[in-house]
Amino acid sequence: MAGVYISYPFCAQKCTYCNFASGVSPAALQDRYTASVIAGLRAAKWQWTPETVYLGGGTPSLMDPRLFLDEIPGRPWREATIEAAPGTIRFEKAAAWRAAGINRVSLGVQSFVRSELARTGRKHTAETVAGDVAILRRAGIESINIDLIAGLPGQTRESWTESLDWIERIGAPHASVYMLEVDEDSRLGREILARGSRYGAGDVPDDDAIAEFYEMAVERLARAGLRRYEISNFAREGYQSAHNLKYWRREPYLGFGADAHSFDGE
Ligand code: SF4
Numbered sequence: 001m002a003g004v005y006i007s008y009p010f011c012a013q014k015c016t017y018c019n020f021a022s023g024v025s026p027a028a029l030q031d032r033y034t035a036s037v038i039a040g041l042r043a044a045k046w047q048w049t050p051e052t053v054y055l056g057g058g059t060p061s062l063m064d065p066r067l068f069l070d071e072i073p074g075r076p077w078r079e080a081t082i083e084a085a086p087g088t089i090r091f092e093k094a095a096a097w098r099a100a101g102i103n104r105v106s107l108g109v110q111s112f113v114r115s116e117l118a119r120t121g122r123k124h125t126a127e128t129v130a131g132d133v134a135i136l137r138r139a140g141i142e143s144i145n146i147d148l149i150a151g152l153p154g155q156t157r158e159s160w161t162e163s164l165d166w167i168e169r170i171g172a173p174h175a176s177v178y179m180l181e182v183d184e185d186s187r188l189g190r191e192i193l194a195r196g197s198r199y200g201a202g203d204v205p206d207d208d209a210i211a212e213f214y215e216m217a218v219e220r221l222a223r224a225g226l227r228r229y230e231i232s233n234f235a236r237e238g239y240q241s242a243h244n245l246k247y248w249r250r251e252p253y254l255g256f257g258a259d260a261h262s263f264d265g266e
Contacts, residue, residue, distance in 0.1 A: 002265075003052040003246050006037060006068050007257035008060035012085065015110075015121045016199040017149065019185035021259035022058040033257070034067060040256045041071035048252065049073055052243035053080040053101075059108075061088050066100045068256075075101045079143075079242040083108060086124035089132045094139035104143040104241070105136050106176070112166040113159045116152045119200040126166055133170045143239055146172045150213035151180030153188070153200025160213045161220070168224035173239035176232050177217045179210050 009022040010030050053072055055065050061084035069075070081104040082097060089105075097105075111117050112126040129146070136144055148163055167175050182189045182204075191201035205213070218228055226234040230248055233241065246253055252265035 002048040002050050002251060003054065003243050003253040004050045004072055005054045005056065005243075005253055005255045005260055006041075006060070007057055007255070007260045008037075008055060008063055009033075009058040009258045010062060011057070011059045012062065012088075013121050013123075014187075016188040017110075017120055017152065017180060017186050019181055019183055019189060020058070030063070034063060037257050038067060038071055041068065044254060044256075046073055046254075050254075051078040052246065053077050054243045055080075055082040057083055059083065059085050059088075061085055061093075065097065065102065069100050069102075077101055077103075079104055081106055081145075081241070081243060084132075086122075086132050087128045089135050091135050091139060094136050094141060098140045103141060104145070105141055106145040106147065107132060109146045110149045111152055111155075111159075112163040113155075116154055116159060119153050129166070130170050133172065143174065144172055145174040145176055145241070146170075147176045147178065148217070149178050149180055150217065151205055151210040153203040155205050155209075155213065157212075157216070160216060164217060164220040164224075167221065167226070173226070173236040174241065175217075175221055175226055175234045177214060177221075177234065178232055179214060180204065 010025050011022050014023045050072060051074065055068065060082050065082055080102045082102050083106045086107050086109055107129060109129050110120060110122060112129065114125060117124065133144055146167055150160065182192050184190055188199045188201060191198045192204055221234045225236050228234050229240050233244060250265065253263055255262045
């Protein structure tokens with residue numbers, strides 16, 4: 001069955017480690033972009049009815065996703081996900097998402113450790129995330145993902161364990177664990193490649209330590225009931241992402257917006 005991916009590449013800040021096509025832009029550009037994506041959705045030839053929708057980015061929780069969702073056939077979708085920045089979710093917003101068909105939220109947490117977050121440019125704390133999860137549940141959204149990054153500056157076995165413990169503490173049914181990518185497309189990556197020290201570049205754990213963190217995640221998350229079901233994704237039974245699995249199963253999807261692509265299944 002087919003899916004839809006829409007990118008909203010705007011953010012409140014540009015995180016030091018981020019190598020996505022995303023960033024801070026004037027409101028007028030965001031409005032023009034949104035209008036352009038809506039035009040693309042209206043012009044799309046739907047050869048199938050989508051069963052999954054994924055709003056990624058960027059930070060799509062900064063805009064009203066109904067503007068996009070209202071243009072997509074197939075509601076109620078089996079799974080409709082929105083990526084959200086911790087600390088930006090109010091009950092009214094979450095309830096409106098739920099009413100619009102969104103039944104899954106992916107929180108860009110990256111770390112639950114204050115000192116690690118401070119160096120990335122993220123403004124939330126572990127308590128912020130716990131509060132967001134409570135709001136989402138109250139609004140009827142149980143399927144919640146937490147993104148974590150292994151390899152942030154200053155990360156240690158102890159601090160990584162603290163982040164993994166928080167997954168169990170808040171009862172998240174899904175976690176994505178990504179290893180830090182070092183390349184020219186992020187400020188932190190450029191600094192590491194130049195052997196500089198800004199953004200904590202000198203304190204990034206070495207490759208062996210990051211590999212060990214990943215293996216720790218596999219073991220710790222399994223104890224919390226989240227089994228690895230593909231390279232970076234872990235879930236309780238019944239909470240695997242149907243949309244993400246399409247990419248592995250080579251099922252078709254239509255992509256809209258910056259940095260998005262489509263796949264016809266062939
Ligand atoms: S990590 Fe997420 S919030 Fe930060 S700049 Fe990248 S897309 Fe935006």
